[in-house]
Amino acid sequence: MAGTNGKQKTARDMILSMGVIVLVAGVIYLFIPHDDSPPDLKRVDYRVELLTARRAASYPIAAPQGLPGAWKATSVRFQGDEFDAWHLGFHDPEGEYVAVEQSTQRRPVFLDEATQGARETGKTEKIDGRTWTRYEGGRYDALVLEGTKGSTTVVTGTASFAQLTKMADALKTE
Numbered sequence: 001m002a003g004t005n006g007k008q009k010t011a012r013d014m015i016l017s018m019g020v021i022v023l024v025a026g027v028i029y030l031f032i033p034h035d036d037s038p039p040d041l042k043r044v045d046y047r048v049e050l051l052t053a054r055r056a057a058s059y060p061i062a063a064p065q066g067l068p069g070a071w072k073a074t075s076v077r078f079q080g081d082e083f084d085a086w087h088l089g090f091h092d093p094e095g096e097y098v099a100v101e102q103s104t105q106r107r108p109v110f111l112d113e114a115t116q117g118a119r120e121t122g123k124t125e126k127i128d129g130r131t132w133t134r135y136e137g138g139r140y141d142a143l144v145l146e147g148t149k150g151s152t153t154v155v156t157g158t159a160s161f162a163q164l165t166k167m168a169d170a171l172k173t174e
Contacts, residue, residue: 046076053078059151060173096159115142
């Protein structure tokens with residue numbers, strides 16, 4: 001009978017220990033801050049990079065003018081080493097991503113990379129007097145500027161075509 005009491009005591013001690021551990025874990029959880037909201041994206045000032053790119057690029061660099069303040073620039077880069085690649089990324093008022101991409105890279109290769117594999121729909125639209133072709137994809141949709149020589153301009157992202165159109169309409173090369 002002595003062996004039975006020892007086993008009961010061990011099981012009871014294990015249950016008490018587990019209870020203490022759960023209690024301590026619960027207290028720790030209550031005091032650790034947890035925020036499930038999306039992180040606040042930092043706004044970047046792209047003016048210096050824009051001026052640098054406009055001096056260095058072999059084509060007119062496009063950037064938006066007159067967009068409302070709710071459009072937040074979040075990324076910018078110019079890489080002049082191979083293809084004079086310009087990138088300007090935004091967070092639109094609806095919380096979606098919109099990017100302006102330009103490059104002298106071969107058009108089919110650049111379009112596949114910039115649009116994340118989106119395919120041409122055959123639909124075109126006039127925006128600010130310029131012709132843009134729609135591309136649709138699983139991840140990104142895009143508008144591609146037609147009639148440019150020496151470079152390709154794309155407005156792409158997760159945003160709706162309405163938002164992509166607003167960005168395309170705001171693009172200036174001055």
